[in-house]
Amino acid sequence: MNSSKSKKSNPIHPRGMTKLIFQVFFQVAFGLTLFSHAALAEIEITLNNSFIEKYKDRATIDVTYTVDKAHKRPNPGSKDGDIHIAGRAPEVELATVSEIMNAASQKDAVDRIHEIEGTDQTAKIRGAWRLWCEHGGSSSQIQGQTLAPFTTTNPDHVFEIHPVVQVDNISTLDSLIPIDGYDPKDAHDAFTSYENLKSQIKPGRKTTTIVTSMGGYNYVEFIMEINGDQRVIDDGRMVMASVHDTEGELLVRNKRMVFLKDTPPEKMVKALKKGDRLHVLGIPRIDLALVSWRSSHSQSKPETLKWNLPYEIIVVGVYDRPSTE
Known part of the structure; x- marks a missing residue:
């Protein structure tokens, strides 16, 4: 008679199984909660009522723009073809990024931006005002708060002048066309x-x-x-x-x-x-x-x-x- 017997694995006690299921459920739920909070993080935008009433039925805004930081060169068409220009304007009083579409074809306007970048000079900029939380970050955006000069082309912001249609006396109206090489969103x-x-x-x-x-x-x-x-x-x-x-x-x-x-x-x-x-x-x-x-x-x-x-x-x-x- 063979004295060696195959060993059977010990079954998990019902209490242990319940504990295991609870632990797995908790970990999954906790992970989903963290993901949900990250994906749906709240962004607060506080605007002056006078600003809302002034621009609610307007397409554009005219500003006196201080250029803090601009892209050295326009994005390639595959990445949207824009040039991003971080700056400040007293007419807005929010962190702002201005964007010229199809910027490679707008050399005069881009050159003017680079000419005054990081200086005390300003440019008269006209373009579509745009409030959108694409790059809002985690900070509240409160109109009228003091703004320090920006050191990046993409600071936390909810306000854009996008697209820009004029820089000083340089028109960029013809830049509003489909972007060659870009794959638009579905x-x-x-x-x-x-x-x-x-x-x-x-x-x-x-x-x-x-x-x-x-x-x-x-x-x-x-x-x-x-x-x-x-x-x-x-x-x-x-x-x-x-x-x-x-x-x-x-x-x-x-x-x-x-x-x-x-x-x-x-x-x-x-x-x-x-x-x-x-x-x-x-x-x-x-x-x-x-x-x-x-x-x-x-x-x-x-x-x-x-x-x-x-x-x-x-x-x-x-x-x-x-x-x-």
């Missing part, structure tokens, strides 16, 4: 992200605070279909439109599109009417008109203060001729 992915950004608006007597999280998806390619009459403003036009992906699938029923005066996209859209379509490149920004509306209706409609982040699209390029009825 419309379905981008607009799903935009539509689901959480926010809370905290209105005050002199200031309003917007609490939200990081938003990405710069430069999205999509098709817009005009929903009604265009609204002409001093520095461009506003157009309500539905949003479709490049296959024609409806993504958003009604969204405000912002066109900067005398740019290629604005020249193209001005002749269009309800039902016409345009294949475009755009970037998102917070819609201050809706921030203002929600704040002013907060007593009668308090639930609006916790609706998802209001946004609109700056149209910065047109891919082809419009499709008309």
